[in-house]
Amino acid sequence: MRPKILCISFSDIKADARVLRQLDVLAEYGDVTTLGYGEKPDAAAEHLRLDAALPSLPQTVAGVALLAVRFYKRLELAAPAVRAAADLAAGRTFDLVVANEARALPLAHHLAAGAPVWGDMHEWAPEERVHVLSWRLLIKPFMTYVCAKYLPRTQAVTVVNDSIAHLYAQEFGCDTATVRNSRAFEDLHPSPLSEETxxxxxxxxxxxxxxxxxxxxxxxxxxxxxxxxxxxxxxxxxxxxxxxxxxxxxxxxxxxxxxxxxxxxxxxxxxxxxxxxxxxxxxxxxxxxxxxxxxxxxxxxxxxxxxxxxxxxxxxxxxxxxxxxxxxxxxxxxxxxxxxxxxxxxxxxxxxxxxxAMELSSKVDEDTEREILRRLLPQN
Known part of the structure; x- marks a missing residue:
């Protein structure tokens, strides 16, 4: 029986190139249930669709108040999309849960119920939108709390490049693997230049x-x-x-x-x-x-x-x-x-x-993902 994999991404997955590439590799190793916004991706066996109007951060009046007083434990599953996602996946069991970005980590560990969790942080989570004042004051400390609490208990952590990996090692002491935003090799040739433009x-x-x-x-x-x-x-x-x-x-x-x-x-x-x-x-x-x-x-x-x-x-x-x-x-x-x-x-x-084009294609990154899956999933 093929392993059951849950892939969480608070994005429109069909338009999220990184997650789509990740799904192609996940589907090699098990039956994948996706949990996110938008329609079912092609590589998923099943899709649990979230209402696109539901925010994935605690942006309610009560949530902002809790952010202000830093009652973070009460906020881990409090965002509207996170609550809805927990309800959609309730009662299911999985052999592996993949969390895309830090905001999905608490939910991933909640749903994993002891199964391994792979956290694909993508970029540097605490400062995703730190140029926005509300993020800097309210969300950055919450994301820092989430990373500090959950990354040490996450069995695999991936990031987009070595510079970001250094930040996670420095701040949270966690080992990471680099999975770039590369894509599969395309059999194309350079187009000729126009004489005019x-x-x-x-x-x-x-x-x-x-x-x-x-x-x-x-x-x-x-x-x-x-x-x-x-x-x-x-x-x-x-x-x-x-x-x-x-x-x-x-x-x-x-x-x-x-x-x-x-x-x-x-x-x-x-x-x-x-x-x-x-x-x-x-x-x-x-x-x-x-x-x-x-x-x-x-x-x-x-x-x-x-x-x-x-x-x-x-x-x-x-x-x-x-x-x-x-x-x-x-x-x-x-x-x-x-x-x-x-x-x-x-x-x-x-x-x-x-x-x-071949050296900068996704082959190396896909091999890194396959090694993670071979390590985390039960072997037949």
Whole structure:
């Protein structure tokens, strides 16, 4: 009989590239029940769907009051989505529970009932949104409490890169394994450059704080011969931020907004472009230490890459000669980095991405996940 695995993620799992890749590996080892927002992912045998209106943090009046006085033990299962999730999974037993991000750890241990728990922390949990005052004052101490209490009793802990791993070891004394946001190797080749236009592209979420407006300002500073295309997942704000971005896109260069593309199709869509761009001022340590999905999307799409400085992305861009790193986080610096990349350099960077695509694919990371599963699951 195949092991029973519960995978918890307080996200729309079908749009969450990291969790989808995780599910593909989990499904090799057992029958997976997913617990989260949105529709059932393809790799899941069963899906317990949460109402998207339910927040995964204790954002009720009572919850905020308890956060303020730091009654954290009473808050562990108090968030509306967490309570609903506990009810949906009540009475079930699992051989392994996977918690995606720290907010899912208390629920994972509650539902595991002694079975092993794998905590995929993704990034540095205490400072996920520390640039927001309410998070800094109320949620950061709660996330720190959750990590300090539950990580030592979690049988496997994974994070997105070695810099984040160092933070967890330093702060909570826990061993971690690195599972990057890499993706499977795509059998693609670099597209030829257009004679008229250098085609810039960015994919991701239309969320305030991602500095998408800075990328629009940068491309508007460039002379003729550049275009910028966005493939954006709208935020849960009714499209307000996306409309703001569209209002900025009236400069001399063409800026086009496209509907979001499924994670599986993204490299093939991006392959038509030349340079993948991202510039993110480090408002949090997660920003400063970023190694995001989009970096690996751009590599598999065989694009040149221009990113703002970060230890993880800068190291890989320089190691594989994939493009350029900006001097700082300003639109002016992004524009200057793009100006310095001439057509032969862009073509060479695209070719270098092609050469690095296998090494920067998810094979190594999937093998790390398989080793965790072989260790934690009962052996037949």
């Amino acid at each position: 250098i085609r810039l592209v960015h994919s991701g979420a239309a969320v305030p704080g991602r500095n998408l407006e800075g990328m629009i300002h940068a491309v508007n500073m460039l002379g003729p011969g550049y275009s910028l295309d966005f493939y954006l997942v709208p935020a849960r704000d009714g499209g307000k931020y996306l409309r703001f971005l569209e209002s900025l896109a009236s400069g001399p260069n063409k800026v086009t907004f496209h509907p979001p593309v499924s994670p599986a199709d993204l490299p093939r869509v991006l392959n038509a472009y030349d340079v993948g761009i991202f510039s993110l001022p480090p408002q949090t340590r997660n920003h400063a230490l970023m190694l995001p999905n989009k970096f690996f999307d751009f590599v598999q799409a065989r694009l040149a890459i221009v990113f703002s400085p970060s230890p993880e992305t800068s190291r890989l861009i320089e190691r594989f000669d994939l493009g350029a790193v900006t001097e700082d986080f300003s639109p002016e610096s992004l524009a200057e980095a793009l100006r310095r990349l001439d057509r032969p350099q862009i073509a060479a960077s695209k070719a270098n991405a092609h050469g690095a």
